[in-house]
Every structure is written in structure tokens, then in C-alpha cells.
Amino acid sequence: MADVFIPGSLEEAVDFLADHPTTxxxxxxxxxxxxxxxxxxxxxxxxxxxxxxxGIEGFELDGELLRVGALTRIRSIELDAELGRRATALVEAARVLGSVQIRTMATVGGNLCHGTPSAEMPPSLLVHDAVAEITGKGGQYSVPLAAFFVAPGRTVLAPGDLLTSVRARVPSSAAGSCYLRQTVRWSMDLAGVGVAASVHVEGGAVSNARVALCAVAPVPMVVTGAENAVMGTSLAPDALAEAGRRAAEACSPISDARGTAEYRRQVVSVLVPRALRIAWLRATGSWPEGSPAPVNGVWTRE
Amino acid sequence: MPAVRASELQVVGRRIPKLDAPEKVTGQIAYADDLRMSGLLEGAILRSPHPHARILSIDVSDAERLPGVRAVIHAGNVQQGCFGYGNDNVPLKGDKVRFIGDEVAAVAAVDEEVAKRALELIRVEYEVLPAVFDPFEALEDSSPSIHDELPDVDGNVSMRWDFDHGDVDAVADRAAAIVEGRYSAPQAAPAPIETHVVIASFSPSGHLTVWSPVHMVFMYRKALADVLGLDWRKITVIQPPVGGSFGGKIDIDTHDFIAVMLARHARRPVRLVMSREEEFIGTRTRQPIHFTLRTGADADGNLLFRDAEVVSDNGAYNAWGSHAMLVAMNTITSMYRVPNSRIRCAVVYTNKNYGGSVRGFGNPQATFAVEQQMEELADALGMDPMDLRLRNANQSGDVTPQGMEITSCGLSQCLDIVREQSGWDRRRGKMRDRHRGLGAAAFIHVGGGARIYGSDGCGAIVKVDESGQVTLISGSSELGQGSETALAMIVAEEMGVPIESVHVVNSNTDIKPWDVGVHASRTTFVAGNAARMAAAAARDKILEAAADLLDARAGDLRIREGVVEVAGEPDRQIEFGRAVRRRLLREEGSVVMATAFYDPPTHHQDKDYRGNISAAYGFGAHVAEVEVDPGTGMVRLLNLWTAHDVGRAINPMSCEGQIEGGAAMGVGLALSEELVMFDGQIAAPNFHDYGLPTAVDVPRTVVNLVETIDPLGPFGAKGVGEGGIIPPPAAIANAIADATGVRPREYPMRPWKVKHWIDSGERSHVVAGKEASEHG
Incomplete structure (x- = not known):
């Protein structure tokens, strides 16, 4: 049984953690x-x-700046209509994390700091150029989220450091995003492959794109090669396929009880184009407003 | 008993919530883990970390010295005998361990933490031996021998189940179509919410009381006595409410013996509760079975033969799982009319968790092979699979090659219903462009008991007290399946009293009469008949007393809603309880009590596996509709239509619940559940990775109850408990084949396997007939 310390302030928490670095x-x-x-x-x-x-719970949107406090519950992200429009991938990731009970307890900061390779929130934050804001013994500092993860279960946080919030850029128009995954069950499952994509569309072509993956490398990763494959295009099938191919090449999955490495690469090459496509449809107003993407991105019509 | 028309029934056929539902849904019911008693110690088991190793030494001295430890036991300091088929198992291993999780030592301590610390202090020296995990490798001469101590075991073959009927080779020559293939079922688990738990306590006079949520309680008592050298007349077994079993708690498990030995050594009551991880690692599973099957038919679609080579991956010891071929064999020989059949089955030891009994008991596995081949064969013949099934469907009056006498049989009707409701004729084979497909599967399963022991009987006592309250003391217990409610309804119907006045007592071996135990979907049929007979006898005693009071002949009286009245003269009536008091509260009075024993008119199978083992057989059919994502291999189950021949629905709500629950388990088997192992180690013994389906994975299940009014069932009822789980793996595989054109070969059909079949173009192996199958 562990002793529990209830700090009165962020500073007290940081001091206590720094004073007991190993325990x-x-x-x-x-x-x-x-x-x-x-x-x-x-x-x-x-x-x-x-x-x-x-002070570190909840989130706020200020123009294109989104700041999410580390103690924000996953459930409150899932249920926010404005985030649903502006940071759709983030809300889609929140929707599929665990169960309602888990989402009601779990926090964004916990999901990031635990450093699980298959954690749901990182890809959807990475496609919004997220930056981790950290308070430690020596004061505050920031790290791009892409550099926050070091290895499975490990982040850049030193003993005494606390992630306080994440800031991200969420364009207010002509942009869209999407989070898809492969799982065994259709709910309450960890991702075998997770893919987030975001696009900004100007003049009928992609002016900016981001693709990020989870569960297919030791840490969540941004796939610049896949982004470059669709920049300036209108997401023709060959450009999408190329993005998928590059993402599959860039990742380094393992084989385990949730699928083989080869299978995971195949799925990356399938889900990246789908996620980009849905992000494009959202950016161009062609996707039904407020309608979440199916888990695997296959649009089922009756 | 005479057949009863539905219009005459007062209670049977009504939708009545389970009698114990309020206690369960409010959390008030006391499961075994909720029981408290003074001086209770907590037990813990030290398990083997090796899949196969010789035990060189066990040193428990440090553990014994730990404050708070009251007993440390191992093979060297206990009195224990062998158990399991062929006596291949012993509670605490002294010579060898044969799977990761095998029991080596145990402690009893004042609390769980001390018990766990004591386990860490036990030093066991092992000589690690080569292990074998694949049953086909285990059959090779070079394989390590797992039970070298047993002289009768040939290599690693624990037993063989061979069956022959007719001449398969002769008819194969004239078959117009033959399909063949390998179909594999995985290691799965019953995975109840309540893990295994047992409490054992000796009284100062040496009487042993055991609290255990076991089904086969009388055989449990005997096994305790036989293996531990106890006097079985001095053992009482109490069955607390069961928090889920699904077969996993059917019979005695190793930890039951260990709890009793700990209690004996510690001279204190001891409780053993399996953690979730131990439940997966240390209790019994549904063993993997591999079927290499051939089925042939003539040009008109008459089945000619089935030819099966079966390898059952038994695991380290023989528990019930070694006998799952009893049921799998029934399906191969008797699902549809199959004039010729040949089965060669080897049950093979491996260094893995071993097979026990799980709902369906060999039947989902066999049906996965048999029913896929029905659709493959239909395609090879150019026939619709439903037409092929209907042409060969079992019918009333049939006697199958194993001597199973088919009496009531609604198979064709069930097939017709799901065919119609699913839109089979206009939709199958026509949704490939949307990656959607339909697939069907039917089942046959015992539904009127199963004679696997000297007696397949059940006793019942009906007692009516001076208040008019009726108590049924049944040999058979409640697992959560609703049998208690069904039995109470049968008694209420027979006696003419409201359901509220019937109480059921069924959980103490000192009180209740013999029952072989809950298994094989037999309780409503066997215990129901016993209850009905006892109720009728008790009712007659009441009528006798009432006749005296009403100055009428007993034959002219009837009982409705607790009131005895003269037929046709409703003003000449008395309340039910008054008749009881009339008998009791006088000089030379007597109580209203009656006993009955029902043992179905069935036979043991002979040495050639022939014999009518059940007094009735249940049938049913399912159609599944899936959508397959060819990119990821993810399968979404969209619809499931089911029709089950239940004989008569004693409680339709309960029947639907059993079928829906069974189907949900079948969906889990089909798509997600598996104990994934690496080198004999269960990779992730937890609910997340095991893959029980969630509410999102199971679609709305359409349930149709087909009533064929069985001639021997109580009010015409047949068993319904297991049927639901049997068809889904096969029906879903067939639906995937319809959606994609590829043929699934094993379940669970997890996404990477489906993707692999699609990418590699896995197809039917058509030996004869139309080569180009549209449906895999």
C-alpha cells in the first residue's frame, strides 16, 4: 500500500516529487x-x-490556439461540440478510449505521460502540432509533443517534472482531421494500429497535412513522408496510396498477441489514406456535420 | 404425463423474471466470496513457472516460519490420491509439473498479503524438461513424453475416439461432390465474472463442510472423499449462488482439494479465491480441437458420408475436456442425416492448460467444421445451402448412426424461419460489392439429459406447509441460467398455485436428493420432470383433504390460483392452505410432502459409441450477416437471426435470455476470444486481451422459439441452455465466405487472420464437384 500525498498547489506537488525521485x-x-x-x-x-x-483542468480555445490542461478528463473532450468541429480527430480518439467509466476518470495528461505506445491521444494531438508545457523544479519549459516520448513507458519528464498542459493549433476553417484504428473488438480495445490525419485545404489542394501513428513504433510518431506525398494534391488515389506506402515504410511495428508486424504495416497503408480522405471531406464540408467516422473508416451505408 | 394444451396453462408459458433477479441486480445476494466466518484463513497456491519440469526439491522452511502462516503444504507432507480420467492428475505435484500454472505447494495464512509473501519464500528446485505445445508435434516419436509414468499411455495420446458406420470409402466413389479441409478451434476460457472460490471447514468432530459454487455437487463430494481419504458420509457441500460458470465450475478442480488439505493442516477454515489471472492460468479451459473433415453428397444433394480425423489438444491432464469428443462425435455423425461416417480422433497431451467443460462442450468446434462444409458442399453441387440442409434435415422418428432416437424435431422449421427473416434467398451472394455476406449454421445438442454416469436422474421433494407455502427441494442447482424459476413455474402449474408461493431449496447436500448435476442442458428436462412428479403427488394429498372438507370426490376437484374448488361449482371452494391444515392439525394428522425421482429412459453408449444417451434432442438454426473490411480484415457482425426448437418454452423470457446469452458467447468465440499462448505461457491473462465481446460487438439478436412439445419433457420442454453458443462461429465463417469469397479455417476470426485469408485467397478444397466456388 502506498502513502498518498495531497499537494495544495502545483509547486508543492513538484517539490514532493523532486524530493522523492525514486519512490x-x-x-x-x-x-x-x-x-x-x-x-x-x-x-x-x-x-x-x-x-x-x-488551473490545469479543462481546455480553452482562443482563436486557433487550443490549450488542454493535463487534468482534463477524456470524457469532457469527447462530449464537446466545438472540439468536435475544430479538433475532430481528438474527439474521435477520445470516443474510443476505454469505456465511459474509464474516460470519466482518465486524463489527457495521464494518457500522454504513461507513454504507452498504443495510447489514443498522442496521434490526434501530434497532427495539430502540439507542444507539451511542463513545470519542474527549475520552472516552466516547453517541448514539442513529437519529442516528448522517448521509449515505451518513458517520456522526457525528469523526476519532479509535471506536464501541466498541451497547446495545439486548430485552424478555424478549411481544415479537417480524423482518427481511425484497427482493433479486435469494436469497443473497449487497445489500438493494433492508430492513425490520425489532418489537412488544410486551399484552392482545391492540400496546403498543409499531418499524419501521425500509434501502436506501430516504440513511441507515437509523425510521418513527414506521408504528409509530403499529399501536399499540393487534391488527394487523388495515387497520392493517397503513396502516403499509405510511406507511412508503412516509416513505422516499425512488432509482432505480438494483437497482430503481426507485417499485418500492422498493411493496416497502416490502408488506414492512412482513409484518414486523410475523411479529413479532406471534413475540410471541404463534404462530410456530414457532427458525424463521427466509423472506427476503421469504412462508411457503412444501408 | 399427458400432453397439456397451451390454453389450459396458468403459469407455464408466462414471461416471469428470474426469482432471484432483485437480489442480484441490487447486489444484495451473497456469493461465496461474501461469506464471513470467524477464524477464516486465506489460502494461496504456488504454481509452476515451467511448462514441463522435474521437481528436484521443495523447501518450505522459511515460509513456515513467517509470522501469520498457519499451514504450508506440498506433495511431501499431505495425504492425497490421484484424480482425473486415467488417474493422471494429483492435487499437489511431487514428481513433475506439466504446464505453467501446475500446483506445487500451498499456504494458509491470516491474510492474503501474508499468504502471498509466504509463497515467495518457498524454494522449489526444478530440472527443466523439453516441452511440447503443438498436438501434432506431440504425436511425433521425438516428442517429449508428458505422462511417462502412466504405462497405458501410448506416446502422448491420452485416449482415442474412433467411430465407424457404413462404408465411407465405398460411397465416396459415387459422390458427385466432395469437399475437404482443416478447421481449427482455439483455446478459450469460460471467463465468468465470479472467479473460482472455495471455503473448507472441519468441525471439531471432524465433519467437513465445503462451500463451493460447483455444479455436480454429489460427485464433488465423492471425489473429495476418494482423493483425500475422507469419509464421504461426513462431508456436507453447500453451493452458494453462482456468479457465472458456463461450465467452468462443473466439477471438482485442483484448488478444491488444496483448500480442504489446507483446512486439515491448519485446523481452521480456509478460503481459496482465484485472482483474475489465476482464473485464466490455473483453471480449466475449452481445449483446442483440429478437424480434418471430408463431406460427400450425391448429385441430388443427399449426404453420403462424413470422414473426420480429429486431434484434440488436451493439455496436461485429463479433465472433462478429454471427453468433449462425446459431443463433437454426435455432431459429425448426426447433424443432418449422414448414412456413412468415420471418425479417427486422438486426444493428445500437451504442456498447456488443460480442457474442462465449457458451454457447448465440443459442439461449437465440431459445428464450425461440419456447417462450413454444408455450404462448401452446396456450392460444389450448385445448390442453395438451405436447400441442401432441408433435404438432409433430421426428422422425428429418425435413429441416427449412433443410436440417437430423434423424437420432437423442429430443425426444418428453424431453418425455414431464419431463411425467411434474413432474406436469404434474395440477399445471399448478392452483397459482395459491399463486402457483406450471409451465412448459416444449425445445431443438434442433447436436450433431455445425457447419460454419462450410472444415473442421469434427479430427485425432488415437494413440501406444503400449514401456511400454504410450497417448497420444492430439488437435487439440481441454479447457475444463473434461470432453472430455479423454471422449476418453480412447473411446480406452480402442476399444483395450481401462484408462482409467488413456491420456494426452491437446492444448495445443500444434507438436504437435497441426488442429482448428477447441472450439465448438458438437462436441468429443465430432468429436474423439471422430477419436480412435476413430486408436485402432482403432493397435490393429490391436498385434494384428498379438500374432498373431505368440501364433501366432494377428489376427482371432481381442481386447484386454481391457490383455491381448491369443485369443478363446475365455483362457490364450493376452500383456500389451499386450509386443506393442508385439515390434514396436519388434528390427531393422527400428517404433513403434505411427496418425493419423486426421474431418470430419463436412456442408455449409456456402448463401446462402439452407440446408444440413445438423451431422451430428447434440441435443434436450432442461425443466420449471421457480416460486413468485412478487406483492408484491415475487421469483421462487423450486423445481424443474427436465431430459431431454436425448445420443445415448450416454460418461461419464454428465460429461454430468450439463454439463447441471446449463448449467442453472445458464440460471437465472442467466433471473432475475438482466445487464450493466446507463447511457449505454453498465456500471453495476457486478463479480460482486456482475452477478448470477451462487448455490447457493441453483439448485434440485436432475433430469437424465435419453436415449440414442438416434446413427448417426454415437462409440459413438452427440452433443454435450451447450450444451443445458442453452438452455431455462431460456423454461421459467421460462412457469412465471411459469402462476403469475401474466401474460406475461414479457424476461429477466432481476428482481423489479421481474415486479412491473411483474403490476401492469400484461401478457398474451399473441392475434391469433386464444381470447382469455382462463389463463396470460398
Whole structure:
């Protein structure tokens, strides 16, 4: 049984964590940590309960700037209509994470800091050029989210560092995004492959594109090659296929109980074009407003 | 018992919520894990980390010295005998361990934490031996021998099940179409919410009481006595409410013996609760079975033969799973009319978790092979698969090659219903452009008991007290399947009382009469008949007393809603309880109590596997509709239409629940559930990776209840508990074939397998007949 420290402020939390670098761990929603503690993957002696801290929960949109506090519950992202329009991929990722009960407890910060290769939130933040804002013993600093993840279960955070928020750029018009995944079950499953894409469309062509993946490399990754393949195009089939091919080449999946490496590469090459296509349809107003993409991007019509 | 018309029924046929539903949905019911008693110790089991190893030494001295430890047991300090078919198992292993999870030692301590720390202090020295995980490799001469201590075991073959009927080779020569292929079913788990749990307690006088949510309670008691050298007359087994079993808790498991041995050593009551991980690692599974099957038919679509080579991947020891071929064999020989059949089956030891009993017991696996081949064969003949099925459907009056006597049979009607509701004739084969397909599968399963033991009977006692309350004491217990409610309804119907006045007692071996136990979808049929007979006898005693009071002849009386009245003269009536009091509360009075015992008119199979093992057989048919994503291999189940011949629906709501629940389990088997293993190690023993389906994965299931009014069933009812789980893997495989043109070869049909079949163009192996199959 771990001792629980309830800090009165962010500074107290940082100080406590810095003073106990090998024994203390922060806990917010606890949806990963409690499972890890039960299976023995993690044996914290001291828990620093962040859930009562003020000022780092919730999110705000200011023009094109989105700031998401680390303590923001996944569920509150999932249910926000404005985010649904502006950061559709993020909301789609939130929709498929765990169960309603898990989403109600789990936080964005926890999902990022746990560093799980298949974590749902990173790809959808990466396609919005997200930056991690961190408070540590030496003050505040920022790291591009693409450089935040180091290895499975590891991030750049040093003992005493706390992720406080993530800022991202969400264009207000002519842009769209999408998050798709491959799973065994159609709900309550971890991604075998996760793909987020965003596009900005100007004059009938892609003026900016982002593609990010999870579960197919030791850390979530941005695929610049895939982005370049569609820049300046109107997403003709060959450009989409090329983007898929480049993404499949760029990733480095493993074989495990949730699929083989070869299969995962195939799925990347399939889901990247689909995600880009749906992002394009959204950017151009051709996708039904407020309608989420099917999990695997296949539009089922009756 | 005479047949009863539906219009005459007062209680049977009504939709009545399960009697224990309020306690369960509000969390008030006390499961075994909720029981509290003073001095209760917590037990824990040390399990083998190796799939195959010789035990060189066990040192428990440090564990014994740990404060709070009350007993540490291992093969060297307990009195234990062998168990399992062929006596190939022993509770605590002394010589060898044969799978990861095998029991080596156990402790009882004042709490769970101390017990776990004590386990860490036990030092076991192993000599690791080569292990074998693939049953085909286990059959090779070079394979390590898993049970070298058993003289009768030939290599790693634990048993063989061979069957011959007619002449397969002769008729194969004149077949117009023959298809063949390999079909594999995985290692799966019953995965109940309540893990296995047992509490054992000896009284100072040496009487043992065990609380265990086991089904076959009398055989459990005998096994405890036999293996542990106890007097079975001094054992009471109490069955607390069961938090899910699905067959997993059918009989005694190794930890049951261990709990009793711990209680004996510690001289204190001991509880053993499996953690979720232990439930997967340390209790029994649904064993993998591999079928190499050939089916042939003549040009008109009459089935000619089935020819099967079967390898059952038994795991390390023989539990019930070794006998799943009893049921798989029925399906191969007797699902549809098959004039010739040949089966060669080897049950093979491997260094893995071993097979127990799980709902459907060999039948989903066999049906996956048999029913895929019905559609492959139809394509090879250029026939519609439904027409092929109907042409060969079992009919009332048939006696199958194994001697199964088909009495009530609604198979054709079930096929017609799902064909119509699914739009089969206009939609199958016509949705390929949208990657959608339809597939069907039917089933046959015992539905009137299953004679696998000397007795297939069940006793019942009906007691009516002076308040008019009726108590049924049944030998058969409730697993959550709703049998308690069905039995109460049967008694209420027979006695003419409201369901509310019937109580069921069924959970204590000191009180209840013999029953072989809950299995084989037999409770409503066997325990139902016993309950009905006892109720009728008790009712007659009441009528006798009432006749006296009403100055009428007993034959002129009837009971409705708890009131006895003279037929045709409704003002001459008395309340039910008054008649009881009339008998009881007087000089030389007597209680109203009656007993009955029902053992179905069935026979053991002979040495050639022939014999009418069940007094009735259940039938049904499913059609599944899927959409396949050819890019990812993800399969979405869109619709499931089901029709089941239940004989008579005692409680239609309960029947629907059983069928829906069974179908949901079948959907899980088909698409997601598997104990993935690497070198004998279950990769992820948890609910996430095991892959039970969620509500999103299971579509709305259309349930049709077909009532054929069985001649021997209580009010015409047949067993319904297992049928739902049987067809989905086959029906979904056939639907995938219709959607994609490729033929699934194994389940679960997880996305990467489907993708692989699509990319590699896996097709039917048509030996004779039309080569170019449209449907894989």
C-alpha cells in the first residue's frame, strides 16, 4: 500500500516529487497506474494525488490556439461540440478510449505521460502540432509533443517534472482531421494500429497535412513522408496510396498477441489514406456535420 | 404425463423474471466470496513457472516460519490420491509439473498479503524438461513424453475416439461432390465474472463442510472423499449462488482439494479465491480441437458420408475436456442425416492448460467444421445451402448412426424461419460489392439429459406447509441460467398455485436428493420432470383433504390460483392452505410432502459409441450477416437471426435470455476470444486481451422459439441452455465466405487472420464437384 500525498498547489506537488525521485509517482485518474500496481509493473511507495489541483483542468480555445490542461478528463473532450468541429480527430480518439467509466476518470495528461505506445491521444494531438508545457523544479519549459516520448513507458519528464498542459493549433476553417484504428473488438480495445490525419485545404489542394501513428513504433510518431506525398494534391488515389506506402515504410511495428508486424504495416497503408480522405471531406464540408467516422473508416451505408 | 394444451396453462408459458433477479441486480445476494466466518484463513497456491519440469526439491522452511502462516503444504507432507480420467492428475505435484500454472505447494495464512509473501519464500528446485505445445508435434516419436509414468499411455495420446458406420470409402466413389479441409478451434476460457472460490471447514468432530459454487455437487463430494481419504458420509457441500460458470465450475478442480488439505493442516477454515489471472492460468479451459473433415453428397444433394480425423489438444491432464469428443462425435455423425461416417480422433497431451467443460462442450468446434462444409458442399453441387440442409434435415422418428432416437424435431422449421427473416434467398451472394455476406449454421445438442454416469436422474421433494407455502427441494442447482424459476413455474402449474408461493431449496447436500448435476442442458428436462412428479403427488394429498372438507370426490376437484374448488361449482371452494391444515392439525394428522425421482429412459453408449444417451434432442438454426473490411480484415457482425426448437418454452423470457446469452458467447468465440499462448505461457491473462465481446460487438439478436412439445419433457420442454453458443462461429465463417469469397479455417476470426485469408485467397478444397466456388 502506498502513502498518498495531497499537494495544495502545483509547486508543492513538484517539490514532493523532486524530493522523492525514486519512490513517488503522480496519480490523476489512476486508470493506468492502478492496473500497473496490481500487476506489479509499477510499485510506487508514495502517490502524489494531482486530482485536486486547480488551473490545469479543462481546455480553452482562443482563436486557433487550443490549450488542454493535463487534468482534463477524456470524457469532457469527447462530449464537446466545438472540439468536435475544430479538433475532430481528438474527439474521435477520445470516443474510443476505454469505456465511459474509464474516460470519466482518465486524463489527457495521464494518457500522454504513461507513454504507452498504443495510447489514443498522442496521434490526434501530434497532427495539430502540439507542444507539451511542463513545470519542474527549475520552472516552466516547453517541448514539442513529437519529442516528448522517448521509449515505451518513458517520456522526457525528469523526476519532479509535471506536464501541466498541451497547446495545439486548430485552424478555424478549411481544415479537417480524423482518427481511425484497427482493433479486435469494436469497443473497449487497445489500438493494433492508430492513425490520425489532418489537412488544410486551399484552392482545391492540400496546403498543409499531418499524419501521425500509434501502436506501430516504440513511441507515437509523425510521418513527414506521408504528409509530403499529399501536399499540393487534391488527394487523388495515387497520392493517397503513396502516403499509405510511406507511412508503412516509416513505422516499425512488432509482432505480438494483437497482430503481426507485417499485418500492422498493411493496416497502416490502408488506414492512412482513409484518414486523410475523411479529413479532406471534413475540410471541404463534404462530410456530414457532427458525424463521427466509423472506427476503421469504412462508411457503412444501408 | 399427458400432453397439456397451451390454453389450459396458468403459469407455464408466462414471461416471469428470474426469482432471484432483485437480489442480484441490487447486489444484495451473497456469493461465496461474501461469506464471513470467524477464524477464516486465506489460502494461496504456488504454481509452476515451467511448462514441463522435474521437481528436484521443495523447501518450505522459511515460509513456515513467517509470522501469520498457519499451514504450508506440498506433495511431501499431505495425504492425497490421484484424480482425473486415467488417474493422471494429483492435487499437489511431487514428481513433475506439466504446464505453467501446475500446483506445487500451498499456504494458509491470516491474510492474503501474508499468504502471498509466504509463497515467495518457498524454494522449489526444478530440472527443466523439453516441452511440447503443438498436438501434432506431440504425436511425433521425438516428442517429449508428458505422462511417462502412466504405462497405458501410448506416446502422448491420452485416449482415442474412433467411430465407424457404413462404408465411407465405398460411397465416396459415387459422390458427385466432395469437399475437404482443416478447421481449427482455439483455446478459450469460460471467463465468468465470479472467479473460482472455495471455503473448507472441519468441525471439531471432524465433519467437513465445503462451500463451493460447483455444479455436480454429489460427485464433488465423492471425489473429495476418494482423493483425500475422507469419509464421504461426513462431508456436507453447500453451493452458494453462482456468479457465472458456463461450465467452468462443473466439477471438482485442483484448488478444491488444496483448500480442504489446507483446512486439515491448519485446523481452521480456509478460503481459496482465484485472482483474475489465476482464473485464466490455473483453471480449466475449452481445449483446442483440429478437424480434418471430408463431406460427400450425391448429385441430388443427399449426404453420403462424413470422414473426420480429429486431434484434440488436451493439455496436461485429463479433465472433462478429454471427453468433449462425446459431443463433437454426435455432431459429425448426426447433424443432418449422414448414412456413412468415420471418425479417427486422438486426444493428445500437451504442456498447456488443460480442457474442462465449457458451454457447448465440443459442439461449437465440431459445428464450425461440419456447417462450413454444408455450404462448401452446396456450392460444389450448385445448390442453395438451405436447400441442401432441408433435404438432409433430421426428422422425428429418425435413429441416427449412433443410436440417437430423434423424437420432437423442429430443425426444418428453424431453418425455414431464419431463411425467411434474413432474406436469404434474395440477399445471399448478392452483397459482395459491399463486402457483406450471409451465412448459416444449425445445431443438434442433447436436450433431455445425457447419460454419462450410472444415473442421469434427479430427485425432488415437494413440501406444503400449514401456511400454504410450497417448497420444492430439488437435487439440481441454479447457475444463473434461470432453472430455479423454471422449476418453480412447473411446480406452480402442476399444483395450481401462484408462482409467488413456491420456494426452491437446492444448495445443500444434507438436504437435497441426488442429482448428477447441472450439465448438458438437462436441468429443465430432468429436474423439471422430477419436480412435476413430486408436485402432482403432493397435490393429490391436498385434494384428498379438500374432498373431505368440501364433501366432494377428489376427482371432481381442481386447484386454481391457490383455491381448491369443485369443478363446475365455483362457490364450493376452500383456500389451499386450509386443506393442508385439515390434514396436519388434528390427531393422527400428517404433513403434505411427496418425493419423486426421474431418470430419463436412456442408455449409456456402448463401446462402439452407440446408444440413445438423451431422451430428447434440441435443434436450432442461425443466420449471421457480416460486413468485412478487406483492408484491415475487421469483421462487423450486423445481424443474427436465431430459431431454436425448445420443445415448450416454460418461461419464454428465460429461454430468450439463454439463447441471446449463448449467442453472445458464440460471437465472442467466433471473432475475438482466445487464450493466446507463447511457449505454453498465456500471453495476457486478463479480460482486456482475452477478448470477451462487448455490447457493441453483439448485434440485436432475433430469437424465435419453436415449440414442438416434446413427448417426454415437462409440459413438452427440452433443454435450451447450450444451443445458442453452438452455431455462431460456423454461421459467421460462412457469412465471411459469402462476403469475401474466401474460406475461414479457424476461429477466432481476428482481423489479421481474415486479412491473411483474403490476401492469400484461401478457398474451399473441392475434391469433386464444381470447382469455382462463389463463396470460398
Amino acid at each position: 513517488a509517482m503522480p496519480i490523476a485518474g489512476g486508470t493506468d497506474l492502478l492496473v500497473d500496481a496490481r500487476t506489479g509493473r509499477s510499485r510506487p511507495e508514495r502517490l502524489v494525488d494531482l486530482s485536486g489541483l486547480r
